[in-house]
Amino acid sequence: MKALFIGGTGTISTAIVKRLSLELGWEVWLLNRGNRKDVVPEGVHQIICDISDEAAAAKALEGMEFDVVSEFIGFTLDQVERDYRLFKGKTKQYMYISSASAYNKPAANYIITEGTTLANPHWEYSRNKIACEEFLMKKYREEGFPVTIVRPSHTYDERKVPLGVHGKKGFYQVIKRMMEGKPVIIQGDGTSLWTVTFNKDFAIGYTGLMGNRHAIGEAFQITGDETLTWNQIYQTIADALNVELKAYHISSDYLSAVGDKYGFDFEGSLTGDKSVSVVFDNSKLKRVVPDMETTVRFDQGVRIALSYVLSHPECQVEDPEFDEWCDKVINAIEDSKKSI
Numbered sequence: 001m002k003a004l005f006i007g008g009t010g011t012i013s014t015a016i017v018k019r020l021s022l023e024l025g026w027e028v029w030l031l032n033r034g035n036r037k038d039v040v041p042e043g044v045h046q047i048i049c050d051i052s053d054e055a056a057a058a059k060a061l062e063g064m065e066f067d068v069v070s071e072f073i074g075f076t077l078d079q080v081e082r083d084y085r086l087f088k089g090k091t092k093q094y095m096y097i098s099s100a101s102a103y104n105k106p107a108a109n110y111i112i113t114e115g116t117t118l119a120n121p122h123w124e125y126s127r128n129k130i131a132c133e134e135f136l137m138k139k140y141r142e143e144g145f146p147v148t149i150v151r152p153s154h155t156y157d158e159r160k161v162p163l164g165v166h167g168k169k170g171f172y173q174v175i176k177r178m179m180e181g182k183p184v185i186i187q188g189d190g191t192s193l194w195t196v197t198f199n200k201d202f203a204i205g206y207t208g209l210m211g212n213r214h215a216i217g218e219a220f221q222i223t224g225d226e227t228l229t230w231n232q233i234y235q236t237i238a239d240a241l242n243v244e245l246k247a248y249h250i251s252s253d254y255l256s257a258v259g260d261k262y263g264f265d266f267e268g269s270l271t272g273d274k275s276v277s278v279v280f281d282n283s284k285l286k287r288v289v290p291d292m293e294t295t296v297r298f299d300q301g302v303r304i305a306l307s308y309v310l311s312h313p314e315c316q317v318e319d320p321e322f323d324e325w326c327d328k329v330i331n332a333i334e335d336s337k338k339s340i
Contacts, residue, residue, distance in 0.1 A: 001026045001027065001067045001068070001210070001211055002026070002027045002028075002029070002065075002066050002067050002068075003020060003026050003027070003028050003029065003066060003067060003068040003069070003070060003210065004029045004030075004031060004064075004066045004068070004069045004070065004091075005017060005028070005029070005030050005031070005032075005070045005072060006031050006032070006051055006069070006070065006071045006072060006073055006074070006083070007030075007031075007032055007071075007072035007073040008028075008030035008031075008032060008040075008070075008072065009030070009032060009035075009036040009039050009040065010072055010073075011155060011156065011157045011159070011160060011199055012072065012097070012152060012155050012199055012202055012203075012206075013070070013072045014039050014157065014199065015157065015199035015200050015202065015203040016070070016202075016203045016206050016207060017030070017040070017041065017044060018041055018203075019200075019203045019204070019207050020207060020210075021041045021043055021044050022041055024207060026210075027045075028043075028044045028045065029044070029045045029046070029047060029064075029066070030044060030045070030046045030047065031046075031047040031049055031051060031057070031060070031061070032046070032047075032048070032049075032051075033048065033049070033050055034046060034048040047060050047061070051073075051082070051086075052079075052082075054082050054085070054086065057086060058086060061086065061090070064090070065090045065091065066087075066090065066091045066092075067091070067092050067093065067210075067211055068091065068092070068093045068094075068095060068210045068211060069083075069087050069090075069091040069093070069094050069095070070095045070097075070210075071083055071094070071095065071096050071097060072097050074096060074097070074132060075125070075128055075129070075132075076128050076131075076132070077128065077131045077132055077135055079132075080096065080132045080135055080136060081135065084135075084136075084139060084145065088143075088145060091146070092146055092211070093146045093147075093148060093210070093211065093215070093216060094136070094145065094146060094147050094148070095147075095148045095149075095150060095206075095209065095210065096132065096133070096136055096147060096148070096149055096150065097150050097152065098129045098130075098132065098133050098149050098150065098151045098219075099125070099126060099129045099151060099152065099153075100112065100151045100152060100153035100221055100223070100278070100280070101120060101123060101125070101126040101129070101153075101272060101273040102118045102120055102126045102127075102129045102130045102133070102151065103116045103117070103118060103119075103120070103151075103278075104116055104117040104118065104119045104120070105119065105120045105121065105122055105123075105126075105271070105272050105273070105276060106276065107276050107277070107278065110193065110276075110277045110278060110279055111279050111280075111281055112221065112278050112279065112280050112281065113221075113281045113284070114151075114218075114219045114220060114221055114284055118130045118133065120272050121272075122267050122268055122271045122272030122273075123265075123267070123268035123269070123272030123273065124268065125268060126268075126272060126273070133149050133219070136149065137149070137217075140216075140217045141217075146216050146217075147216070147217065148209055148215040148216060148217075148218060148219075148220070149218070149219035149220070150206060150209070150219075150220055150221075150222055151219065151220070151221040151222070152197070152202060152221075152222055152223070153195050153196075153197065153221070153223045153278070153280065154194065154195065154196045154197065154274075155196075155197045155198075155199055155202050155223075156196060156197070156198065156199065156301065156305065157198070157199040157305070158304050158305050158307075158308040158309075159305070159308060159309065159312075159315055160305060160309075161174075161175060161237060161302060161305050161306065161309065162196045162233065162302075163233075163234075163237075164186060164187045164194075164230050164233075164270065164274045164275075165184075165185045165186065165187055165255065165266070165270070166319075166322065167264065167319040167321060167322025167323075167325070168263065168264070168319065168321075168322070169317045169318070169319035169322070170317055170319070172309065172315065172316050172317050172318065172319070173317075173318055173319035173320075173322050173323050175237070175241070175306070175309070176316075176318065176323075177323065177326065178237065178238055178241055178243050178245070178246075179241060179243055181243070181244070181246065182246065182326075182327075183246040183247070183248040183326075183330055184234065184245070184246065184247060184248065184326075185248050185249075185250055185255070185326055185329070185330070186230055186231065186234055186247050186248065186249050186250075187230065187249075187250065187251070187252045187255060187266075187270050187274065187275045188230070188249065188251060188252055188275050189249050190229060190230045190231035190234070190247060190249055191229050191230070191231060192229065192230060192275060192276065192277040193227050193228070193229060193277040193278060193279055194227070194228060194229070194230055194233065194274065194277075194278065195223045195224060195226065195227050195228075195278065195279070195280055196224065196226075196228070196233065196298055196301070197222070197223045197224040197294075198224070198295075198296035198301040198304075200295070200296060201224055201293075201294055201295055201296055202222050202223075204289070204291055204292055204293070204295075205220070205222040205285055205289050205292040206222060208288070208289030208291055208292060209285075209288065209289060212288060212289070214288045215288060220284060220285045220288070221280055221282065221284075221285065222282075222285060222292075223280045223282060224294040224296075225282065225293070225294045226294055226297055226298060227279050228298060230274075231247065233298065234247060236298055236299050236302055237302055237306075239299075240299070240302050240303045240306050241306065248330055250329065250333070252266065252270040252271050252275040253271070255270060255329075256270065256271060258329055259325075262321070262325055264322075264325075
């Protein structure tokens with residue numbers, strides 16, 4: 001079996017590429033700009049190309065056909081329209097990474113299935129994903145374009161620690177605040193339900209859909225089965241660091257309001273996603289991929305991630321702007337309490 005990944009070196013796709021090439025014996029090709037060659041397994045073929053240059057991509061792919069084409073960096077409608085032009089008639093399956101954030105917000109039901117309505121007025125990212133899905137499914141219905149839609153939720157690997165509230169430079173500043181004994185902001189009262197999935201578990205579900213006849217023309221959400229509150233997520237991180245968790249709860253609406261002028265899109269990432277309780281029903285995926293299961297619990301995965309991050313300085317990206325913002329917001333709220 002022969003697969004092409006558009007991207008292939010990100011949080012999710014790296015684990016899939018490794019599983020395909022090292023465990024399942026697929027012939028794997030990556031089409032990307034070659035910026036992360038260090039994570040590409042031996043034997044994986046690379047086509048160094050910027051796919052946004054459609055003419056260059058078409059030339060680089062000339063004469064090639066694939067059993068599966070996997071799109072991991074398609075975020076807008078024009079990008080999947082380009083893919084359709086490039087791969088129509090050249091692949092038996094086109095797998096598009098969408099997002100579980102596309103599901104209806106506010107949620108009509110906290111239990112999410114693939115049949116849950118897609119609608120998110122709070123986040124343009126999610127609305128763009130919905131538009132991409134609608135285009136691809138239209139091409140499937142009208143022309144038989146062999147699409148499979150995949151909706152991940154919050155997937156992480158050894159290089160990242162999943163959080164609800166962080167700055168533009170990622171998670172590390174929150175970890176640093178924990179280690180320094182500073183309060184860390186948790187959206188809402190921290191009791192909403194959430195699911196985090198280690199990328200190796202995600203790869204089991206994804207590879208099980210590749211080349212699978214039952215996946216054509218269908219959408220699948222891929223997440224782990226473990227559901228935690230945000231308080232539990234942050235407490236698990238603090239326990240792994242062996243520090244006291246000094247949680248500071250702030251409503252998502254307030255965070256959105258005070259984050260706007262600093263360029264923090266908390267309306268999208270929180271109101272449109274992480275502040276809403278979700279429990280994913282993965283029964284559809286498991287009927288098609290019986291091997292899918294959670295093998296890495298969050299308490300295990302977060303220790304793997306922290307061990308890697310704290311031993312690799314390049315992962316320790318500090319964010320002084322976000323750190324200062326946290327202090328300002330917390331101090332302002334505390335001062336307002338005193339004035340009442």
